[in-house]
Amino acid sequence: MRRPLMRTVLLVLVAIVAWTLSPPPAFAKPFFSDGYLGLTQEELRAKLGPPNKVRTMTAALRIYIYYSFEEWEHVLREQLPDAVGEDVYLYVRDKTNVRYSFQYAVEKKPNSDTPALIVKLVEVEFLSPDPLTGSVEGPVAVPLAVPLVKLPTLVPEFRPSLADDAPAYRSNLFVILVQNEVSQEARRLIKDRHRDEYDWSLSYRLYTAEVLPSRLSLNDTMNRLEIAVDSMQLIKDHHKLTHEAMTNPYSARAASLPPSPEPPQKMIPKPRYAP
Numbered sequence: 001m002r003r004p005l006m007r008t009v010l011l012v013l014v015a016i017v018a019w020t021l022s023p024p025p026a027f028a029k030p031f032f033s034d035g036y037l038g039l040t041q042e043e044l045r046a047k048l049g050p051p052n053k054v055r056t057m058t059a060a061l062r063i064y065i066y067y068s069f070e071e072w073e074h075v076l077r078e079q080l081p082d083a084v085g086e087d088v089y090l091y092v093r094d095k096t097n098v099r100y101s102f103q104y105a106v107e108k109k110p111n112s113d114t115p116a117l118i119v120k121l122v123e124v125e126f127l128s129p130d131p132l133t134g135s136v137e138g139p140v141a142v143p144l145a146v147p148l149v150k151l152p153t154l155v156p157e158f159r160p161s162l163a164d165d166a167p168a169y170r171s172n173l174f175v176i177l178v179q180n181e182v183s184q185e186a187r188r189l190i191k192d193r194h195r196d197e198y199d200w201s202l203s204y205r206l207y208t209a210e211v212l213p214s215r216l217s218l219n220d221t222m223n224r225l226e227i228a229v230d231s232m233q234l235i236k237d238h239h240k241l242t243h244e245a246m247t248n249p250y251s252a253r254a255a256s257l258p259p260s261p262e263p264p265q266k267m268i269p270k271p272r273y274a275p
Contacts, residue, residue: 032202041117051087122227145221169243203230216249
């Protein structure tokens with residue numbers, strides 16, 4: 001009677017020792033050097049911990065509703081089965097409030113009714129705290145303008161190319177910095193009908209509430225940054241009218257250029273009176 005019991009105890013001890021000595025599970029490799037794009041939601045949360053908030057978009061004009069992580073996981077996720085919440089993380093870096101929001105692509109898994117959520121875009125916002133409460137967690141936060149020179153400090157994942165010929169484009173809404181990193185796996189994140197015709201690269205999209213100057217310097221400011229996937233050749237082939245090629249603002253060539261000329265001031269027309 002004692003021998004089977006001792007054998008059971010021995011097997012349990014061996015299992016505990018094997019589990020203790022086994023290496024921790026490895027994370028899936030992200031698609032690019034940013035470390036986020038391509039991770040599943042489970043892998044992202046294992047890397048960063050549970051999010052501070054979960055948000056859903058209610059309109060096309062960037063209007064969001066923010067929920068606590070516990071409320072989303074235990075109540076709302078079941079009530080809103082078609083909604084894909086964005087995981088939100090808040091940081092303070094160099095006395096600046098930085099908010100990361102992770103958007104997911106829905107990908108079906110074989111032999112499973114539960115789809116996989118894969119990080120397809122990382123939005124980083126710089127925020128001014130509420131003057132009354134000092135908080136930045138409200139649904140409406142005031143964007144903070146940050147010089148380009150400070151972006152790598154506030155966003156460690158932002159490592160733009162310094163090459164003079166690095167592709168850079170400007171539109172009336174944002175600036176795109178396409179990086180020299182191509183991933184075949186990144187096609188999984190693209191819904192464009194030209195997905196299979198082009199190579200897809202890591203890119204940074206820089207947004208500002210001000211009018212973009214004709215050329216950027218490191219003293220110009222941005223209030224939002226996206227870590228995304230873009231195709232340089234797709235922009236050349238299909239977006240010539242909306243995306244203008246520009247000098248990489250982080251290059252030595254851009255630093256040597258004179259500042260942008262001041263826009264001409266329009267004179268107030270003088271009224272003409274009848275004689």
